[in-house]
Amino acid sequence: MTKFLFLGLLRDKQKSLFPIIIVSVGVVLTTWLYSWMLGVFNEVIEGNARFNNGHLKVTTIAYNEISSQIPNDLCLTEVDKLLETLRAEHKEYEWTPRIKFGGMIDVPDETGETRAQAPIIGFAADLRSEFSKENERLQISKALVKGKFPSQSNEIVISDVLADNLEINIGDVATLIGVSANGGMAIHNFVVSGTVQFGMTALDRGALIADIGDVQYAMDMENAAGEILGFLKNGMFNEELATSNKEIFNKNHSDAGDEFSPLMVTLLDQEGLGDYLIYAKSAGGIIVSIFVFAMSIVLWNTGLMSGIRRYGEVGVRLAMGETKGHIYKSMLVESVLIGLVGSFIGSMIGVAVSFYFQEYGIDISSTFKNSTLMVNDVIRAKVTAGSYYIGFIPGVLAMLFGTAISGIGIFRRQTATLFKELEV
Amino acid sequence: MTASELIVTKKLTKQYPIGGNFFTALREVDLCIDQCEFTGIVGPSGSGKTTLLNIIGALDAPTNGNAKVLGSEIGKMNHVEAAKLRNQYLGFIFQTYNLLPVYNVFENVEFPLLLQHIESSKRVDMVNKALEWVGLSEKAKSKPAQLSGGESQRVAIARAIVKQPKIVLADEPTANLDAQNSHHILKTMVTLNEELGTTFVFSTHDEKVISYLRRKIKLSDGEIVDDTIVN
Ligand SMILES: Nc1ncnc2c1ncn2[C@@H]1O[C@H](COP(=O)(O)OP(=O)(O)O)[C@@H](O)[C@H]1O
Ligand SMILES: [Mg+2]
Numbered sequence: 001m002t003k004f005l006f007l008g009l010l011r012d013k014q015k016s017l018f019p020i021i022i023v024s025v026g027v028v029l030t031t032w033l034y035s036w037m038l039g040v041f042n043e044v045i046e047g048n049a050r051f052n053n054g055h056l057k058v059t060t061i062a063y064n065e066i067s068s069q070i071p072n073d074l075c076l077t078e079v080d081k082l083l084e085t086l087r088a089e090h091k092e093y094e095w096t097p098r099i100k101f102g103g104m105i106d107v108p109d110e111t112g113e114t115r116a117q118a119p120i121i122g123f124a125a126d127l128r129s130e131f132s133k134e135n136e137r138l139q140i141s142k143a144l145v146k147g148k149f150p151s152q153s154n155e156i157v158i159s160d161v162l163a164d165n166l167e168i169n170i171g172d173v174a175t176l177i178g179v180s181a182n183g184g185m186a187i188h189n190f191v192v193s194g195t196v197q198f199g200m201t202a203l204d205r206g207a208l209i210a211d212i213g214d215v216q217y218a219m220d221m222e223n224a225a226g227e228i229l230g231f232l233k234n235g236m237f238n239e240e241l242a243t244s245n246k247e248i249f250n251k252n253h254s255d256a257g258d259e260f261s262p263l264m265v266t267l268l269d270q271e272g273l274g275d276y277l278i279y280a281k282s283a284g285g286i287i288v289s290i291f292v293f294a295m296s297i298v299l300w301n302t303g304l305m306s307g308i309r310r311y312g313e314v315g316v317r318l319a320m321g322e323t324k325g326h327i328y329k330s331m332l333v334e335s336v337l338i339g340l341v342g343s344f345i346g347s348m349i350g351v352a353v354s355f356y357f358q359e360y361g362i363d364i365s366s367t368f369k370n371s372t373l374m375v376n377d378v379i380r381a382k383v384t385a386g387s388y389y390i391g392f393i394p395g396v397l398a399m400l401f402g403t404a405i406s407g408i409g410i411f412r413r414q415t416a417t418l419f420k421e422l423e424v
Numbered sequence: 425m426t427a428s429e430l431i432v433t434k435k436l437t438k439q440y441p442i443g444g445n446f447f448t449a450l451r452e453v454d455l456c457i458d459q460c461e462f463t464g465i466v467g468p469s470g471s472g473k474t475t476l477l478n479i480i481g482a483l484d485a486p487t488n489g490n491a492k493v494l495g496s497e498i499g500k501m502n503h504v505e506a507a508k509l510r511n512q513y514l515g516f517i518f519q520t521y522n523l524l525p526v527y528n529v530f531e532n533v534e535f536p537l538l539l540q541h542i543e544s545s546k547r548v549d550m551v552n553k554a555l556e557w558v559g560l561s562e563k564a565k566s567k568p569a570q571l572s573g574g575e576s577q578r579v580a581i582a583r584a585i586v587k588q589p590k591i592v593l594a595d596e597p598t599a600n601l602d603a604q605n606s607h608h609i610l611k612t613m614v615t616l617n618e619e620l621g622t623t624f625v626f627s628t629h630d631e632k633v634i635s636y637l638r639r640k641i642k643l644s645d646g647e648i649v650d651d652t653i654v655n
Binding site: 317321322 | 516531
């Protein structure tokens with residue numbers, strides 16, 4: 001009997017092929033959308049990691065408490081030793097020192113008098129070590145509007161908007177006026193080697209990037225740094241790995257009684273990013289749910305249509321002496337089968353499409369013509385374990401619900417009425 | 425009710441709700457059909473023939489009075505018992521054949537046997553025999569779409585008869601057939617009635633069918649107005 005019904009299902013393209021195609025299409029879209037949303041959220045997280053937080057960050061306990069004030073007087077000292085320790089004990093991560101600083105930029109005229117002045121926020125990173133990946137992370141070369149990468153001593157890049165406002169040209173001297181780590185005034189002459197577009201308003205209004213060696217010298221921070229960032233060597237942010245590394249480091253090296261001892265925090269511990277991730281996940285969940293719901297209606301409709309189409313068949317089977325319960329059950333089993341097959345096909349295609357978009361992404365830079373944003377201009381999907389099964393939810397459930405609901409019609413009707421529908 | 429009485433109705437009444445009112449399709453029908461009969465319920469369209477056959481076939485329940493088929497009272501059966509009665513003892517033939525289009529002739533005829541959980545080798549024998557009765561052995565592998573109307577109805581007869589039911593209910597079986605095919609299938613059914621002892625109950629207003637009947641029960645506006653045995 002089962003074999004008989006299964007054969008019928010296979011042969012009846014209206015009953016099998018078409019619903020499978022519809023389920024598959026819905027599942028492809030669901031899978032892709034899901035992977036895409038994950039990719040976008042991920043990009044926000046990774047962008048934040050590259051500019052500000054790393055996957056892991058080491059500061060002093062005191063610095064961490066008021067890190068938004070950029071308290072460089074509370075910076076890490078003996079950074080070379082600390083870096084050695086980190087590189088030895090936390091090998092999955094690449095470790096690099098950074099200094100954030102605030103101050104004024106002052107542009108002198110030929111006579112040395114101030115021509116223009118503006119407040120700035122500065123990023124100091126390791127731009128000149130042989131194996132440094134900071135250029136990639138901060139995407140300086142890519143975001144250059146004018147000039148070149150600051151490869152020479154005391155060279156910096158500044159935001160293009162700021163350069164325009166201050167009428168700075170490539171090769172001009174710009175003087176940083178800031179506060180040194182021990183509270184004194186720090187004055188240092190830099191040469192502007194290029195301008196960049198950050199793609200973030202706050203930074204485009206006034207930011208500069210300098211080499212950390214120059215800034216350490218300028219700010220009296222020899223062998224010191226505000227922060228040491230850790231980036232997972234192969235891959236994106238991994239919450240579990242980051243948390244376990246954090247716990248190990250803090251157990252071995254952090255001393256709650258000494259506010260100058262180092263403290264490791266993860267990306268999620270900082271600036272509400274953990275909240276963002278939770279929000280992003282639930283927003284993603286809501287969007288996917290809405291999509292799943294819409295798909296379910298389409299698929300339910302398919303189930304409904306095929307259910308109504310089958311009243312004739314149901315009438316014959318009843319006349320042959322099959323019970324309503326048995327017919328209903330066999331319809332449900334068929335719908336689950338179709339849902340599973342359609343979801344499987346759809347998930348495979350959906351995951352393949354998502355992998356493609358994970359690999360190649362969509363280049364949004366052409367959307368913002370002529371812009372050289374520092375944020376990634378390629379948005380990628382992200383395939384996770386969830387990508388493989390998310391589509392089964394609408395695929396199987398919608399088919400099942402649709403059939404269940406249309407099947408109730410068969411139960412509700414008087415047998416004789418069903419029968420009437422056999423008559424032409 | 426004696427052992428040979430297969431179908432007995434007493435004051436069988438069927439009303440359909442229409443608006444806030446009732447339409448009486450059958451009015452106090454008293455009827456008794458014995459084993460081996462070849463009987464027709466005859467009457468114009470709307471006289472209640474299908475309603476009567478549906479109740480006898482346990483597809484519908486009486487409003488008043490009762491109908492007993494093979495000793496079981498139709499009005500007191502649940503779905504499962506009614507299905508069992510149809511499965512074991514009743515065969516149906518419809519005006520529009522109602523073959524399942526995705527199955528071939530053999531499989532269509534095999535279907536009622538699958539419901540009875542009859543084992544495979546026995547099924548093959550029974551289906552082949554049924555196809556022989558209706559003269560369609562060569563068409564066993566054909567799909568319904570490839571058959572003529574007459575052939576389709578013969579497949580439907582084979583399907584109704586394959587499990588050798590006590591009663592075959594045929595609702596206007598010739599309505600869609602030409603004269604030649606009508607005579608052909610009627611002859612087939614007469615033979616089956618004689619050889620297997622199957623009771624046939626028709627609903628019809630087709631003169632060709634009427635000419636084969638051995639008993640004519642005339643229905644008019646839901647009432648039996650005449651009941652004649654033909655010699
Ligand atoms: N489900 C129903 N609801 C209301 N009226 C019905 C229903 N089924 C049949 N009838 C009415 O009952 C009468 C008898 O119908 P039916 O038994 O189909 O007649 P026949 O088969 O002799 O043409 C008709 O007038 C028909 O309109
Ligand atoms: Mg009728």
